[in-house]
Amino acid sequence: MRKIFVVGITGASGAIYGVRLTQELLRHDYKVHLIVTEAGWQVFHEELGLDTTDRARVIAEQFPTEVGELHYHTLRDFTAPVASGSYRSDAMVIVPCSMGTLSGIAHGASGNLLERTADVMLKEGKKLVIVPRETPLNVIQLENMTKLAQAGARIVPAMPGYYHRPQTMDDLVNFMVGKILDTLDVPHDLFRRWGE
Numbered sequence: 001m002r003k004i005f006v007v008g009i010t011g012a013s014g015a016i017y018g019v020r021l022t023q024e025l026l027r028h029d030y031k032v033h034l035i036v037t038e039a040g041w042q043v044f045h046e047e048l049g050l051d052t053t054d055r056a057r058v059i060a061e062q063f064p065t066e067v068g069e070l071h072y073h074t075l076r077d078f079t080a081p082v083a084s085g086s087y088r089s090d091a092m093v094i095v096p097c098s099m100g101t102l103s104g105i106a107h108g109a110s111g112n113l114l115e116r117t118a119d120v121m122l123k124e125g126k127k128l129v130i131v132p133r134e135t136p137l138n139v140i141q142l143e144n145m146t147k148l149a150q151a152g153a154r155i156v157p158a159m160p161g162y163y164h165r166p167q168t169m170d171d172l173v174n175f176m177v178g179k180i181l182d183t184l185d186v187p188h189d190l191f192r193r194w195g196e
Contacts, residue, residue, distance in 0.1 A: 002030060002069070003030050003031070004031045004032075004033070004088060004089045005025050005031070005033070005091055005092070005184065006032075006034075006035070006089050006092035006093070006121075007022045007032055007034050007035070008035045008036075008037075008092065008093070008101070008117070009037070009040040009043075009095065009096070010037045010040050010097055010101045010114070011037055011038070011039020011040050011042060011043050011098050012043070012096035012098040012132070012134060013047065013133055014043075014047075014096035014131075014133040015043040015047050015048055016048060017095045017133075017173060017176055017177060017180075018036075018093075018095045018096060019048070020173050020174070020177045021093060021095055021177050021181070022062075022063055023062070023063060024181065024186075025186070026065055026067065026068030026070060028067075028187075028188075030068055030069075031069040031070075032063075032068065032069070032070050033071045033081075033082045034059070034070060034071070034072045034073070035072075035073050035113055035114045035117065036072075037075060037112070038075070039098065041055065044058065073113055075112040075113050075114060076112065076113065077113055082117045082120070083120065084120065085120050089120075089121065089126060090127070090184075091121070091126060091127035091128070091184050092118060092121045092127070092128050092129070093129040094128075094131065095158075096132070097131055097132050101114060101115065102148070103140075103144050105119065105130075105153075106147045122148075122151050122152055125152065127183070127184065128148075129153070129156055129180060129183050129184070130145070130148060130153050130154070130155050130156070131156050131157070131158055131176075131180060133158040154183050156180055156183055159176075160172040160173075160176050163194055164191045174191055175191045177190055178190035
């Protein structure tokens with residue numbers, strides 16, 4: 001049976017991580033439910049240079065589905081299947097995760113579909129991967145990460161390694177996406193592992 005993943009992309013710097021992860025999951029023929037925050041759309045424009053006036057076009061161009069299956073949901077779509085614990089999502093990744101979204105999840109706010117879906121993953125004991133992209137971190141942010149880790153989330157900070165001797169920006173992005181795929185138990189060949 002095809003695995004089902006949820007990918008949330010927020011307004012933290014590093015939208016390329018969420019884009020590349022979604023592309024990789026689709027390439028490996030998984031079903032992906034994608035949620036992008038309003039600030040996430042702004043980062044698509046600022047960092048990736050995308051014209052986001054036609055969001056449906058951006059989704060179609062960035063996430064072609066020759067293989068895999070993509071479902072895009074808006075933040076207010078609480079009727080989306082991923083909002084319910086009865087839907088059988090296998091895991092959720094929020095990449096990059098802003099400190100505002102992190103706080104909302106850590107405090108059970110469920111103020112939008114992204115936060116609600118993360119809450120569902122925690123209550124159902126499913127894998128929730130948070131990829132924070134912020135520096136420096138204050139004590140409130142660290143406490144929120146600790147709270148989520150204690151609740152069962154995996155915290156995978158966007159901190160690329162250099163032992164694989166990256167030559168391009170893509171090498172750095174692929175390293176981080178590969179580390180996220182490792183937490184999902186999804187095979188990949190995005191970087192050279194230590195000792196290989």
